[in-house]
Amino acid sequence: MTPPASPPGAGGPGRLKPLGSVVVVVGVIAVAIAVASYVTPRAAPTAGEPGQVSPTEVAQAEPVAVQNVTRTIVYALAGEGGARNLTYVSADAGLEQQTEVTTPWSVTVTRTAPAGEAEFASLAAQSAGPGGLTCRITVDGTVVAEKSVSAEGAQLSCTA
Template sequence: MGVPGATRPTAARGETGRLRPLGSVVVVAGVIAVAVTVAWYVMPKATPDRPAPAASVPSVTVEPAVAQEVTRTVVYELTGGDVAHNLTYVATGGDLEQQAEVQLPWSVTVQRKAPAAQPVFSSLVAQSAGALLCRIRVDGHVVAEKSVSGEGRQLSCSA
């Protein structure tokens, strides 16, 4: 029996083997150590005579969007035969106004508030035994015009 022969590891013989250089691991560990050390000294610490500082949150003031309102003049006009029935229209403040019978020609002017960038909703509905013509003007501009004819026809005009 003899002494077992000693063999050198493959890396020591100049062959590529299973061992890998430790250089990259050392560099990564060093970077982590430096980062922890810097953070330890930079971050404020609490002591018995000085409490830890509260986290500061930047103060942001948000102003609510204010839509400028304008007052619009809406004129409803209804023409046709002698009488219109079941007249309904959007009046001042957005409320609905109803009248059972109106003599034709008929018109009414209402003031409506609306955001400056938006059109004002306007609508008129009526019935008649003959022909009916409705027209809606907003601030002097015709925004809707419609007509119907025939017994018991309903007219709906909106903008």
């Protein structure tokens, strides 16, 4: 008995592969070339073309003076039972943590930053005992945040 004949282009033994798979491979290659040509950066225009600045023009530009401002930030914590822990933003904008803090507690930090730049200040604490706990942040003598809690183990946060 002889095996059934395969239709032309069906890819039987010793025969051509199906035309459909060739079309898919060619299509994938065409898409890859199109994507690569879109993603590949274009050659940078040379100096002297309209809208371009030469390196000598860049070197001759006047530097912009940045005005720095120094701010004094005072973090304060008051209350009857102290705090189990507290965290505040330090002078270098990092976080400082302390545990078993007795109240009243305060720390003063000085920060210098470009004028107009937002200043972030935060103090968070957890009450250690009965009674209230109050946090306060002042910047250059002005109170910018204040909050109180009254339960043992309560957490509070002042942010400005």
